[in-house]
Amino acid sequence: MxxxxxxxxxxxxxxxxxxxxxxxxxxxxxxxxxxxxxxxxxxxxxxxxxxxxxxxxxxxxxxxxxxxxxxxxxxxxxxxxxxxxxxxxxxxxxxxxxxxxxxxxxxxxxxxxxxxxxxxxIPDWLDELGEKALGKKWDAEMAALNTQAQVVLRANTLKASVKEVRNTLADQDVDTKILDGYPDALELMERKNVFTSEAFKNGYFEVQDASSQRVARYADVKPGMRVVDTCAGAGGKSLHLAALMENKGQIIAMDIYEGKLKELKRRAKRAGAHNIETREIDSTKVYKKLYNTADRVVIDAPCSGLGTIKRNPDLKWKLQPDFLEKVIQRQAEILNNYSKIVKENGKLLYATCSILPRENQEQVQAFLATEQGQKFILDKEETISPAKTGYDGFYMALLSRKQ
CATH class of the missing domain: 1.10.940 (N-utilizing Substance Protein B Homolog; Chain A)
Known part of the structure; x- marks a missing residue:
C-alpha cells in the first residue's frame, strides 16, 4: 500500500x-x-x-x-x-x-x-473493574469489543420486508446477508455508505446493531398497545417498536434532550411511523401524568456503554470511574420513577448497552427489593455477550407489574 x-x-x-x-x-x-x-x-x-x-x-x-x-x-x-x-x-x-x-x-x-x-x-482501572465483575470471561469479552463493528441494517417492515430491502440494495450494488435469529436484520458484506442509497432515503431501513434489534422485540409489544419509551434518544428503539406494532396503538417517546427528539421526528417521518408522539422531559410533570397508564414501558437506560466499544473505541479513554458511579445511581432513580408509568398487568423492559452486572442484574435485583419494585416480578432476563455473538453487548430484563 x-x-x-x-x-x-x-x-x-x-x-x-x-x-x-x-x-x-x-x-x-x-x-x-x-x-x-x-x-x-x-x-x-x-x-x-x-x-x-x-x-x-x-x-x-x-x-x-x-x-x-x-x-x-x-x-x-x-x-x-x-x-x-x-x-x-x-x-x-x-x-x-x-x-x-x-x-x-x-x-x-x-x-x-x-x-x-x-x-x-485499556486503562488500568477498567481492566481491574472488568476482571472483578466478569472474572475469566473478561478476556474474551474485551477481545471481542476490540474488533471492528459490522454494519447491520434493520429492515423497516412498515415499508418493506427483509428480502425486499436486500433485493433493492443489491440493485444498487450493496451486497448483504440475512442473519439467523435476527428477523429484521441484514449485514453488509463490505463497508459502504448506505445513507446515500435510495432505499435509505425512502425509509426502507435503519442502521442498527444486531444486538440492539433484540431489545424492542423483548418488550413483547402488540398492535394497539400504549407504549412509553422513556429514554428514547434519537429513536432507534421507538422506530422498531412502531414497526412491531404495525403503526397501531400509541408510542410516547420521551427524552430530556429536545435535539434528539427532533431527530426522532425526522426519522419517524422517513420511516412512515405515524403512531409516535414525542415529549420532552422538561419537568417531572411530563412523566407523572402518565403514571398507571401504559401497557409497556421501555427503559433503555443511560449506562457506561461498555457493550458498544466496538463502534465507539474512544469510549475507553472518555469513561471514568466517577461517571460509572453516577450513572448507576441515575439508573436506580429512573427505574423507580418510570416504573410507575406501568399499569396493572403491564410490563416493564429495562435494558442497557453494558456488560457490567452492577448496571444490569444487580441493578434489577436492587430495584425489586425496593417498595416500588415489590409491585413487579421478573419474567426473564438476558445478557448478550459480544464474545458469543460478535455484536454489541446488551442486557435486557422484562418485569410484569402485579394486579
Missing amino acids: KLHRNLVFAAVDALGMIFNDSEQADKVLRKVLKFDKRWGSRDRGFIAETVYDIVRWKRLYSEIAEVKAPYSRPNLFRLFAVWATLRRIEVPDWKQMEPIPSRRIKGRFDELSKIRKYRES
Missing part, C-alpha cells in the same frame, strides 16, 4: 482533535472527511479506519512509540508510524516521519501483548 500525504495528514489532524481536544471520534471524522471534496470512498475509508484503529489501540501504540498525552504533532506521527509498521505498510521518507526501528516496534508489540491491559489497550 502506498501512503498518500494528504490522507495521512488528515488522519493525524483527526487524532489530534480526539486525543488532545477530547472531541468525539465520530464527530471529528464527519468534519475531517469534508476537508477535500475530491476524496473518493476508498480515501475516506482509509482515513476513517486508520483513525479508529489508532484510537482503539492508543495505549498499546503509545507504549510502543514511547509517547504520552498531550500528544505533540511529532508524537501523533510516531503513533501513525507504529500503526503502519505493524501492518507491514512501508513508512514514507517524509520529514514528519522519524526513522522507524521496525524490528524494535515488533519486538515491543510481542512483549506488551502478553499483558492484557496493553494487549487490549
